[in-house]
Amino acid sequence: MIRLLLAEDQGMMRGALALLLGLEEDFEIVAQVGDGEEILPKALETEPDAALLDIELPGRSGLDAAADLRERLPGCRVLILTTFGRPGYLRRAMEAGASGFLVKDGPVEELAAAVRRVLAGERVIDPALAAAALSAGPNPLTQRERDVLAAAVDGATVADIAARVHLSPATVRNYLSAAIGKTGTRNRMEAVRAARQNGWL
Amino acid sequence: MIRLLLAEDQGMMRGALALLLGLEEDFEIVAQVGDGEEILPKALETEPDAALLDIELPGRSGLDAAADLRERLPGCRVLILTTFGRPGYLRRAMEAGASGFLVKDGPVEELAAAVRRVLAGERVIDPALAAAALSAGPNPLTQRERDVLAAAVDGATVADIAARVHLSPATVRNYLSAAIGKTGTRNRMEAVRAARQNGWL
DNA sequence: GGCCCGCCATGACATTTGTCCTGGCCGCGC
DNA sequence: GCGCGGCCAGGACAAATGTCATGGCGGGCC
Numbered sequence: 001m002i003r004l005l006l007a008e009d010q011g012m013m014r015g016a017l018a019l020l021l022g023l024e025e026d027f028e029i030v031a032q033v034g035d036g037e038e039i040l041p042k043a044l045e046t047e048p049d050a051a052l053l054d055i056e057l058p059g060r061s062g063l064d065a066a067a068d069l070r071e072r073l074p075g076c077r078v079l080i081l082t083t084f085g086r087p088g089y090l091r092r093a094m095e096a097g098a099s100g101f102l103v104k105d106g107p108v109e110e111l112a113a114a115v116r117r118v119l120a121g122e123r124v125i126d127p128a129l130a131a132a133a134l135s136a137g138p139n140p141l142t143q144r145e146r147d148v149l150a151a152a153v154d155g156a157t158v159a160d161i162a163a164r165v166h167l168s169p170a171t172v173r174n175y176l177s178a179a180i181g182k183t184g185t186r187n188r189m190e191a192v193r194a195a196r197q198n199g200w201l
Numbered sequence: 202m203i204r205l206l207l208a209e210d211q212g213m214m215r216g217a218l219a220l221l222l223g224l225e226e227d228f229e230i231v232a233q234v235g236d237g238e239e240i241l242p243k244a245l246e247t248e249p250d251a252a253l254l255d256i257e258l259p260g261r262s263g264l265d266a267a268a269d270l271r272e273r274l275p276g277c278r279v280l281i282l283t284t285f286g287r288p289g290y291l292r293r294a295m296e297a298g299a300s301g302f303l304v305k306d307g308p309v310e311e312l313a314a315a316v317r318r319v320l321a322g323e324r325v326i327d328p329a330l331a332a333a334a335l336s337a338g339p340n341p342l343t344q345r346e347r348d349v350l351a352a353a354v355d356g357a358t359v360a361d362i363a364a365r366v367h368l369s370p371a372t373v374r375n376y377l378s379a380a381i382g383k384t385g386t387r388n389r390m391e392a393v394r395a396a397r398q399n400g401w402l
Numbered sequence: 403g404g405c406c407c408g409c410c411a412t413g414a415c416a417t418t419t420g421t422c423c424t425g426g427c428c429g430c431g432c
Numbered sequence: 433g434c435g436c437g438g439c440c441a442g443g444a445c446a447a448a449t450g451t452c453a454t455g456g457c458g459g460g461c462c
Contacts, residue, residue, distance in 0.1 A: 010284065015309035016217035083211065108216035142408065155390025157448075171410055177450055187418090187450075189356025189390060343438065359419075372440050378420055388420075388448085 002119060005031040005048040007039050007065065008081070009057050017052070017111070024112050036060030040068045048076055050115055055082040055089060063092050070097035077118045081111075085126065087133035088199025100124035139200045140182045148175040150201050152188050203320060206232040206249040208240050208266065209282070210258050214305075218253070218312070225313050237261030241269045249277055251316055256283040256290055264293050271298035278319045282312075286330045288337040289400025301325035340401045341383045349376040351402050353389050 004021060006029055008014040014032055021027045030046040033039055037059035043051060051069055053062035066078045079100040080093045093101050099118045102110065103126060114124045141149070144165075151161040158176075162169040176188050183194040195201050205222060207230055209215040215233055222228045231247040234240055238260035244252060252270055254263035267279045280301040281294045294302050300319045303311065304327060315325045342350070345366075352362040359377075363370040377389050384395040396402050 011306040012282075012309050012312070013214055013217070013305065016214070016221050019221060019309065020217050081213075104214065105212040108213050108220065111213065144409065154394055155386075155388055155392075157387065159448095167409095168411055170412060173450070174411085174452095175409095177452085180450075185356075186358065187356055191356075193355055345439065368439095369441055371442055374420070375441080376439095378422085381420075 002027050002050065002115065003030045003046070003048045004028065004115070005033070005039070005043055005046065005051040005076075007033045007036070007051065007057060007062060008054045009034050020108060021112060021115075027112065027115070034058075036062060036065050039065040040072060043069055043073050043076060047073065050077040050079060050119060052079050052081050052115070055080060055084075063089070063096050066093060066096040066098050079115060079118055079124070084199070085129045085132075086197065086199030087129070087136040088139055090125070090129055090133045090199070091138065092199065101126065101129070103129070136198055139198075141179060141195065141200055145175050145179045145182070146195075146201060148172055149179050149188075149192055149195050152176065153192050153196075153201075155189075203228050203251065203316065204231045204247070204249045205229065205316070206234070206240070206244055206247065206252040206277075208234045208237070208252065208258060208263060209255045210235050221309060222313060222316075228313065228316070235259075237263060237266050240266040241273060244270055244274055244277060248274065251278040251280060251320060253280050253282050253316070256281060256285075264290070264297050267294060267297040267299050280316060280319055280325070285400070286327065286333075287398065287400030288330070288334040289340055291326070291330055291334040291400070292339065293400065302327065302330070304330070337399060340399075342380060342396065342401055346376050346380045346383070347396075347402060349373055350380050350389075350393055350396050353377065354393050356390075 004027060006014060006018055008017065011034065014034060018029045018032055022029055030048050031042040033042050036057035039051070039053065039060070053065055055062040062080060062082070066080065069076050069078055078098040079102065080098050081102045081104065082089060083104045085103045090101050100114055100123065102114055102124065117124050147165050148161055151164045156164070158169045158172050162172045165172065176191070179195070180186070180188065180191045183191045185191045185194050205228060207215060207219055209218065212235065215235060219230045219233055223230055231249050232243040234243050237258035240252070240254065240261070254266055256263040263281060263283070267281065270277050270279055279299045280303065281290070281299050282303045282305065283290060284305045286304040291302050301315055301324065303315055303325065318325050348366050349362055352365045357365070359370050359373050363373045366373065377392070380396070381387070381389065381392045384392045386392045386395050
């Protein structure tokens with residue numbers, strides 16, 4: 001019997017996946033969570049064989065949770081299941097010790113198969129996405145540049161960003177300028193979009 | 202037997218919902234589409250009793266498709282199923298003649314029940330969302346203001362927007378200023394976010 | 403030790419952006 | 433007819449933004 005933990009914030013998606021995987025003879029969903037903070041506690045409590053994690057979660061990113069799991073529950077395989085096939089996400093997932101990376105497009109049939117293959121020791125990764133991740137190269141942004149960009153997503157002014165990150169407004173502008181340069185864009189919003197597109201945030 | 206059409210772009214979600222609804226004794230999924238353009242042709246071909254439509258679709262919005270269906274296939278009830286419970290979406294869905302409006306949070310069990318209730322002639326709407334839609338009031342933005350805002354989403358400059366909408370840069374700035382004023386925001390990006398938040402785009 | 407980075411900050415500067423005002427052109431309602 | 437509002441454009445001005453140069457601080461690496 002394969003014991004599964006399922007982390008997904010959209011209630012309907014979570015319920016549908018749980019029902020679906022529950023239909024498989026050898027699968028058992030031992031935990032369902034909708035918040036990233038709950039993943040580790042629930043996993044420690046139920047000790048699943050595999051965890052199916054969404055990335056964009058309230059509370060704590062599925063990628064961070066994956067790293068937690070590798071450290072605290074090494075016997076549990078981690079599968080990332082996400083809407084967006086961003087190269088940087090795949091890279092971070094691999095660095096966090098994930099065994100599989102699936103996108104929410106593609107047929108549901110893949111899902112159970114992927115879980116089984118991961119449990120058998122295989123790595124499951126979309127080949128096209130793997131190629132994209134390699135060709136895209138690593139994240140060129142420094143920590144601070146990421147912080148500042150992340151604080152700029154919702155159209156905040158320099159002053160707002162400076163307050164959020166506890167920096168001088170002038171420094172913020174310098175980091176923004178650097179990020180704009182590195183992403184090859186023309187203004188902060190384009191830089192934010194480019195960084196998100198690549199999974200660099 | 203209730204004949205259903207299902208429109209949803211995420212393959213995994215679409216497959217999961219189809220399997221799930223297919224489990225109901227009296228449901229039959231007669232068509233599945235992942236593109237908004239395909240909704241009307243498929244519906245005319247299969248003549249379903251109800252259509253379950255996502256809003257954010259490639260090709261054509263689920264809201265526009267809903268209007269198409271009301272006009273060309275009045276016997277078909279329309280249920281909108283969307284990730285975002287934006288007040289403006291609900292309003293537009295009602296104006297397009299939809300009988301139900303569900304958000305993708307909330308349990309899957311609601312889904313089949315909602316379809317049955319809609320087929321029985323009821324309207325199915327999240328009460329909290331209905332209240333929000335009423336309190337938010339109608340869309341205050343004019344057509345041109347929406348156009349210009351929509352063209353500004355990805356951090357385009359005034360010149361870019363002007364080229365896209367075939368307007369003078371000065372006019373674009375005026376429309377942006379008007380949109381910023383009407384949304385009560387401080388710059389174009391905040392205006393874009395506010396407008397999207399309310400489903401005004 | 404010297405060198406390279408990342409980090410933080412400031413000043414100066416050109417460009418872009420947001421605001422306000424003026425004006426003209428239409429269509430609609432009273 | 434008159435007023436109102438949406439549509440289009442331009443000018444003038446203040447504020448925000450993006451760039452560049454300069455400087456100091458600290459930690460790695462050879």
